[in-house]
Amino acid sequence: MILHIAKKELKETGRSTAFLWIFAVVILLNSISLLVSYNQYTAKEEQHELARMGERDRWLGQGSTNPHNAAHYGTYAFKPTFALSLIDPGVEKFTGVSVFLEAHARNETEQVAAADQTGLSRFGEITxxxxxxxxIPLIIMVLSHQTVTREKQDGTFRLVKMQGVSNAxxxxxxxxxxxxxxxxxTTILFLEAIIVIAILDPTVTWQFVVAMNVVYLIYFAIITSISVSVSALSKNAxxxxxxxxxxxxxxxLAIPKIASSYTNSVYPYPTRQEFQTAVAEDKRQGVDGHDPWSEASQKLAEETMQTYQVSSLEELPFNFDAYRMQKGEEHEARVYFKHYENLKSVYGEQKGVYQKLAILSPFLPVRFLSMSLANTDYSTHWNFTDAAEKHRIEMQRILNTNFAENSxxxxxxxxxDASLLAEIPEFEFESPDFSETVHSNRSNIFILIVWTFSSIGFLFIASNRL
Amino acid sequence: MNETPQIAIKTQNLIKEYDGKLALNDLNLSINAGDIFCLLGANGAGKTTTINLLMNFIKPTSGEAFIYGVDVVKNSRESKKHLAYIPENLVLYNELSGIENLEYFLGLAGLKYSKDDLEAYLTEAGLQNDAFGNRVKTYSKGMRQKIGIALALAKNAKVLLLDEPTSGLDPKASNEFSKLLMRLKNYNVATLMATHDLFRAKETGTHIGIMKAGNLVNQTLTEKISHSELEELYLTHINN
Structure with a gap:
């Protein structure tokens, strides 16, 4: 019976020129956006590869050098591009793709795509x-809004009821x-995307693609339920x-915007100035590798001499200048860690509020899940900057240790020796595997399930009031 | 042998009020299989209300209605098995053909027929063969009503409810429609028809009922009354 009704709907849909035009336009739009994304992706990938290799050559090309010079010379860590960013570029455009790794400072990411564009980019891109x-939600609503109202208005609904069909x-x-x-x-749109992704990155984990497809299908099922319910409850089309x-x-539109304004007002980030002042203040409290006269440096010298039972720094089995440099580096790393953890906890709080607000709109959990599956969300960006910082600390340790032990x-x-430079491994960023992504999104998944059941509930309420 | 014919439609003290306003007052109706009962009356007399109550599209304020003994409120889906309904303007699905519309509604009633059978029903309902596959949006009102008749035939309906089916039909189409009703009568179908067409009522009907302000004020057999008497009877009741 249900299939019989659905079949008739499909027959009518297939004969409606409006439907066919809308579908054709959406498929065309998707093809264009994939083509544009494909070109951007390959261009970016090429630049990324060139920059990465050039950077490694530059680093190794320093030859024989003072380790601390090399530390100041620095190198870049690059964020890899993920194939699914083709479907959902997420916040990628605003977060930047590279970090300069050097002594004494944790730098922010650079090469922010949005900064390179004109004001026109504010109007968004077709992706x-x-x-x-x-x-597609808009299309579902436009196409389904009169699915029940028209039958009620025309009177065909009476004829349907006359045949003994139940409302449900x-x-x-x-x-x-x-x-x-x-x-x-949706299947056509994803097939197009899958073909492009398969060309660009055949090693992509297909679980992510399938999961993303499923998430969007659930989203559309919810929107369809809402549309059919509203159509059933409305007096006219x-x-x-x-x-x-x-x-x-x-x-x-409204809830996502209100949600971001609200979370920012409840859990504001410190301003850049506040943040930098606080970092500088904390840095001053400890050892500065370049300042042997500071109180902290003097204290470190005394403690070290005591530990090694020597009466002068020259008697130490290593170069105390480099040792102090490493201690300074460790102190700075702790300071950065503390302050970035503060930022991260603000981010965590904001995320928590967002996820609670997601109960207000099915758009929000889908928005977050989609970005997360594409590895283009803010969490991925945090993971990248944390990994880059870890790499920077390790790099300083290797350089300072060599300095201390050999001079x-x-x-x-x-x-x-130039071989020291090769001891510093190239930066690699591992994206989370599928189960980690699912785990970190359990709240979004839960809310999406709640929405699914609620929308089925709407359908039953509507059928009772029909 | 029981000679008394079966009661197809029965209402008992049926009352419908809308916000305290009486739309139908204490209707007691009994229509036998094979009867064609024509309900006459001005607009707002309660004819359509009666039909809607029998189909359980609206709930009675009090009283009961039965189709072959089945309570239309308590056992609504069961009672509809035997019902067919054709409103004044039968709207079908415009993008589907006549035969597809018929197939759809029969499918909803749980009936599945072959294409040949469906075409046979459409032919019996008087629809011209070359129109079967055309979209319903190209159909005239009379052609759409023939789909309704074909549906009643294919469903093997025992009770036919008609709400001013011939208004707006040209005389030829109206005449064809009457012939179809006579054919259904031969299948022992009970018909309740609300109409303004006194001529058609006299020609086709077996019984006449005149309604006024929610009351059934007169009931008579058509064979006992002439055209002019019917008109006079009608006007007397309406003008009073």
Missing amino acids: PDFILLFI QFIIGKWLGNYLPIVFL GISLVSLLAIWIISC ELGDWGYQA
């Missing part, structure tokens, strides 16, 4: 995630008949369309 998150059967049949064309459309457009504006106090002219 598959835009089509999936905003356009009718509504579920309607839901299925309206959902299946969207499943078809006009009221239904206006109500659905209001729901679209509220859940896809005498005051020997700033010491030149380490």
Whole structure:
């Protein structure tokens, strides 16, 4: 019975030129956006590869040098590009892709794409995630808003009821008949994306692609339920369309904007100035590798001499200048760690609020899940900067240790062998595996499930009031 | 042998109020299989309300209604098995063909027929063969009503409810429609028809009921009354 109703819907859909045009336009739009993304991706990938190799050559090309010079000379850590960013570029555009790793300072990421663009970029770009998150829900609403109201207005609903069909059967049949064309459309969009991804990165973990597809299908199922319910509850098609457009504006535009303003006002980040002042203040409290006269440095010298039972720094079995440099580095690392952890806890609080607000709009959990599966969310960016910092600390340790063990106090002219540079490994960033991503998104997944069941509840409420 | 025919439609003290306003007052109706009962009356007399109550589209304020003994409120889905309904303007799915519309509604009733059977029903309902596969949006009102009749035939409906089915039909289409009703009568179908067409009521109907302000004020057999008498009877009741 339900299939019989759905089949008739599909038949009508197939004959509606409006449907066919909209589908054709969306597929065309998706193809264009994938093509644009493909070109950007390959260009970026090429630049990335050139920069990465050039940077390594530059680093190794220093030859024999003083380790601390090399530390100041520095090197770059690059964030890899992920194939699924083709579908959802997330916050990538605003976070930057490289970090300069040097002595004494944890630098911020550079090469922020948005900074390179004109004000026009503010109007957004056509990307598959835009089509999936905003356009398709709108299409579902426009196409389904009169699925029940028209039958009620025309009187065909009476004829349907006359055949002894229950309201629940009718509504579920309607839901299925309206959902299946969207499943078809989504499948085409994802197939296009999958082909492009397979060309760009055949090693991609397909679980992420499948999961993303499933997340969007669930999202559309929820939107279809809402549309069919509103259509069933509305007196006429006009009221239904206006109500659905209001729901679209509220859940896809208003709530996300309000959510970000709200979270920023409840859990504000410190300003850049506050942050830098606080870091500088804390740095001053400890050892500065370049300042042997500071109180902290004097204290370190005394303690070290005591530990090694010597009466002068020259008697130490290592170069105390380099040792102090490492101690200074460790102190600075702790300071940075502390302050970045503070930022991260603000981020954690904001994320918590966001996830609670996600109960207000099915858009939010899908937005977060999609970015997370594409490795283009803010958490991935944090993971990258943390990994880069870890790499920087390790790099300083290797350089300072070599300096300390192979030179005498005051020997700033010491030149380490060029092989030391090769001891510093190249920076590698490991993206989380599938189960980690699922685990870190359990709240979003839970809320999406709540939304799924609520939307089924709407359908039943609507069928009871029909 | 029981000679008395079966009671197809029965209402007992059926009352419908809208916000305290009486739309139907204490209706007691009994229509036998094979009867064509024509309900006459001005607009707002309660004809459509009666039909809607029998289909359980609206709930009675009090009283009961039965289709072949099945309570239409308590056992609504069961009662509809035997019902067919054709409103004044039968709207079907425009993007589907006549035969597809028929197939869809029969499918909803749990009936599945072959294409040949469906075409046979459409032919019996008087639809011209070359229109079967055309989209319903190209159909005239009379053609759409033939789909309704075909549906009643294919469903093997025992009770036909008609709400001003001939209004707006040209005389030829109206005449064809009457012939179809006579054919259904031969299948022992009980018909309740709300109409303004006194001529058609006299020609086709077996019984006439006149309604006024929610009351059934007169009931008579058509064979006992002439065209002019019917008109006079009608006007007397309406003008009073």
